[in-house]
Amino acid sequence: MTEPLFRDDAYLREAEARVTAHTPEGGIVLDRTVFYAKGGGQPGDSGRLAWPGGALEIATAVKGDGDDIVLVPAEPTPLPPVGTMVQQTLDWDRRHRHMRIHTALHLLSVVLPYGVTGGAIAADRGRLDFNMPEAPGDRDAIEARLNALVDLDLPVTEDWITEADLDARPELVKTMSVSPPRGQGRVRLVRIGHGDAQVDLQPCGGTHVARTAEIGALKLGKLENKGKQNRRVTILFDD
Incomplete structure (x- = not known):
């Protein structure tokens, strides 16, 4: 298996590792990696590998066999x-x-407490699809509330829950089309805020900033109708 160093430290930018395998498609498997593998709507990381006598650019990282990251x-x-x-x-x-x-x-x-039917992340924007019968009415109010949560500078931390406990608390799962990763007996939770100031807690395997103020100012992009009850909401950096 590949040890996912990004899981313990999302801010780790460099690390040594040993090549453990090549894939038939020309990919590289390491014993440990800082590269996040594509999943949950988040793209795989890009970067560079270097070794004595050689170097190459990495376009992306994907999940391989078992717990391998390619x-x-x-x-x-x-x-x-x-x-x-x-x-x-x-x-x-x-x-x-x-x-x-x-x-x-x-x-x-x-801000929009509806079931999530899909999502995608890019370097300059992101979007969620919501099971929402009517389009949200007040764009300015949505944007203002979103930025107010950012400005609270809430801590973003992780916790773990057993699969059995997650089954007993289905309200934690906001995604309707994608289930949290299972098979290891426990599921990672991402928490925003603490105690009375907690605003969110949900299963997620992606990488996140340590505090919400690090996100920076946001603006609302397109609000699109993607079906009878499916609304797509896009957000962008306001810089």
Whole structure:
């Protein structure tokens, strides 16, 4: 398995690792990695690998067999041999923008408390699809409430819950089309705020900022009708 270093420290930008395998498609598997693998609407990380006598650019990271994370080179090139120690470096600016948008989408699900039917994250924007019979009425009010939550500078932390406890608390799962990852006996929860100031708690495997103020100012983008009861809401950085 690949040890997901980003799980313990989403701010870790570099790390050494050993190549454990190559995939038939030309991907690289490491024993541990700072690269987040595509999932939950969040893109896989990009960056660079370097080793004595070689280097290559990583276009993305995806999930492989079992708990492996596969790093996908940006172009066909000789790979570091199995057993080689490599230095991995994230495209940090891109990852950090993903972290900001991902956390902002959690806040959007607080402002619009409807079932989530889909979502996507990019470096400059994100969107959620809601099971919402009518389009939200007051754009300015939604945007203002979203930015008010950002400005509270709430801590963003993680906790864990057993799969059995999650089954007993179905209200924690906001996504209607995607179930939290299972199979290890426990599920990761992301909490925004603490105690009386807690505003959100839901299962999530992505990367997030440490405090909401780090997200920065947001603006509301398109509000789209995507079906009889499906509304798409896009948010963007206001910079």
